[in-house]
Amino acid sequence: MDSQVPHLETCGKLLVEDPLVTITPPPLVPGVGFSLAVIEPLVAAAYTQLTLAQKEQYLSCHEVRFGNEGEDENSQEGNIRDTPSGRLLRILRSNAYNTRDGRVGLYPRVALINHDCRPNVLNTDRWDAETSNWQRIIVAARDIVAGEEIVTTYVPLLADTATRRSRLAQYGFTCMCETCSAASTSSAASSHDDAMRVQMRQVLDMLEEREEQPASDLPPKLLARQAAELATYIADNGFVDYAAGTSHLAAVFAGRAGDTDAAAYWSAAHRADLALAGDGIDL
Ligand SMILES: C[S@@+](CC[C@H](N)C(=O)[O-])C[C@H]1O[C@@H](n2cnc3c(N)ncnc32)[C@H](O)[C@@H]1O
Structure with missing residues (x-):
């Protein structure tokens, strides 16, 4: 090290x-x-x-x-x-x-960063009015110890191993990160990881649709619980690309369910997620 x-x-x-x-x-x-x-x-x-x-x-x-x-x-x-x-x-x-x-x-320096299906940085962009450019910003999404490689993701992470690998094929490699290597062993933990990523993608799609067009087929409390579970899953797994979006959804659906405490909690989480990239930009 x-x-x-x-x-x-x-x-x-x-x-x-x-x-x-x-x-x-x-x-x-x-x-x-x-x-x-x-x-x-x-x-x-x-x-x-x-x-x-x-x-x-x-x-x-x-x-x-x-x-x-x-x-x-x-x-x-x-x-x-x-x-x-x-x-x-x-x-x-x-x-x-x-x-x-x-x-x-x-972005030649950002381009030096390799891919991992459990990245340790947020890789986002920000408009810089001074240079009139979209700058890329790399921020530590968790503590990174000296000597540990900085890794980002090239593809959406809420997808199973086969889907992630097929999207990564355009970069000319088969991902053998720790998560993908575990998938090759077909362990129960890895199957669970794949299933959760897919399930959470479905929950995210459903909530995004209902945020735009509220429908009465599902009770507000159920939607609020699912949004909170999704935001908690994203936070627990460090999938920071999704963090601001999912904490926003959790705050919105908690508000619609009349749960003011949860709405306040997720609003604060959302502000913290936005602050991660600096300048309060919306992801
Ligand atoms: C954007 S570049 C990353 C920097 C590159 N490794 C370099 O040395 O300049 C993308 C390329 O890095 C390699 N790469 C990135 N992540 C990888 C991974 N997890 N496993 C194997 N190769 C990877 C692949 O060759 C890919 O096409």
Whole structure:
């Protein structure tokens, strides 16, 4: 363990980064994704605007290449050509984040962070009026001991192992984090973990729908209990990407059920979840 690396406490802001490059992608093609052929010249044009040092930073980012991609025109997996702009596009595909205004950005330092299905940081974004950029912010979601790897998630975590792995395939690896490795053993604990993630996703979808369009088919007290269970599950598991949203739902449904104590409790939890990313931004 490296004694020079400090022990990081929950809420510690680890990294704030401006995008090196952003592009506005064409509209998503349903079932296909973004058209790589349209994005390639956009990336190449953005790259030419960079300084030499920035270009080096861009090219230092990890590049995922699938099988014989670039060599075989009939390859089914992305098939980005083996050209300089093809390489730029592959780097963007391997590391980019969507910004909240519909753009796609490359953040080279954030891009160094590996994936884990139980991450230890919140990885979010914030509008920076000074630079007119969506900055990415990395915040410790729990205490992190010196020498422990900082890990984020590349995919939604309220999904079972097979679903998470299939979404991670676009990054060119099979996740073997502790959670996924346990799933390979088909242990009861891991089956339970998978089942809970899926069940909580269903509860989240149901509550989000009912928040928008209240329906009278379920009693308010039952909805409040389910929202509180969901928010507690998210907090207990450290799935901070979902924390602000689920504490908000727990406060809303407690209020609708007339439980003022619970509404106050979850409102305070919601404020704390927002504060984790700083500036009270809504996740
Ligand atoms: C955004 S980059 C992360 C930084 C990269 N490891 C590097 O050294 O620059 C994503 C790539 O890192 C690797 N990676 C990230 N998380 C991983 C994991 N849990 N298991 C195996 N490979 C992983 C994969 O090659 C993936 O395409």
